[in-house]
Amino acid sequence: MINERFDAVVVGAGPAGNAAAYTMAKAGLKVLQLERGEYPGSKNVQGAILYADALEKLIPDFREDAPLERHVIEQRLWMLDDTSHVGMHYRSEDFNEERPNRYTIIRAQFDKWFSRRVRDAGALLLCETTVTGLLRDESGRVVGVRTDRDGGEVLADVVVLADGVNGLVGQRAGLRPELKSDTVALAVKEMHFLPQEVIESRFNLKGEEGVVIEAMGTVTGGMVGMGFIYTNKESLSIGIGCLVSDFVEGNDSPNQVLERFKRHPSVRAMLAGSEAKEYSAHLIPEGGYRAIPQLYGDGWVVVGDSGHFVNGLHREGSNMAMTTGQLAGETIADLKKHGAPFTRDKLAEYKRRVDASYVMKDMKKYKDLPGFMHKNRHMVDVYPALLGKAAQNWFRVDGTDKRSKENEIIASFRKRRSLTGLLGDAFKLARAWR
16 A cells, blocks of 8 residues: 555544644654545544543644634533423633633544645644554564455554544454444434524524533433534534443334424424534544553553543543643654564553543543443432422412422422432432532
């Protein structure tokens, strides 16, 4: 395919792969990036959240030409029962700052822009190229990749695996175990188009302000999952995801869950009059800290979704992808600068840098939360239903005195969960949270 050797081959052109390739190319390394799609982002039609801090550390001037939709000034969290929601939200004028902290983006557009920056930095990109395996020398060290192109072997000093949550290249090479269905969610998403002025009126926005809504509750039918709505300039990104293991064991398909979410009264009003034009589905790592695979070895490192770097509670993924990609790129560039070999012992420096970053600290903090949610399904349906009923009882004025209402609300919680159950849930959640 290419009769030359590279300092590094990066497998994948998502946020993690682009961050790694950009960092190494800027440091003067000879970098080849391989992407199986027609172009970077071609498989990502959906909207997403971009956390500015991670990208700003890589490209300080990204706001000048990056395809950003809206900067987020308001976050809403909803607990849904069948007909209502109980929620909280935070909105601040402080988020209308000169350098906003969060943006909504369209991944297809953003990934293409990021890739262009990577190529401007000096990396070589080949699309429509699938990596089918890793090349090894006599000692077993990875020395390149094998692709589906004619003469498709490429030699490199080190390989960066940024090929997404499936991590198929690493799996085939025996570097990581197969993906478990209870550590990954299947998310389905749609783009609903509305005039810009309608979105701004409906969500109380002006200019480029945006809102993010995240929701959980009875809409998932007892499965562990979460729905969301993101405001873009002239569209809404709406989607919902649940653990793959739940879809396997349950009766609902991903599309059925999405349709139920869209029909919910609180959501239906947001979508009124919109036109759905795009649909996509993709996997999201949800296993947390305990699902992180081996991150380095002789001649290879793992970054982004391939390393299960997603903070499910805070819905953070792109920032962790870019941070781990940057840390891998910096580690490799430093080793190259000092003439060090890309052995397992030397590449362990990448893991040390990840461990010292917010990425691993946050992953460790919530290490028990995925297991807690998996074992306590009532958290996603019983409590939202109880909260919805309690709120309606409290706000309905019907001649019943408030003390009686309080007693009725307390009794409904004790009836569904018992005092022991309520205290146990609070204790276990607190432990998993910490």
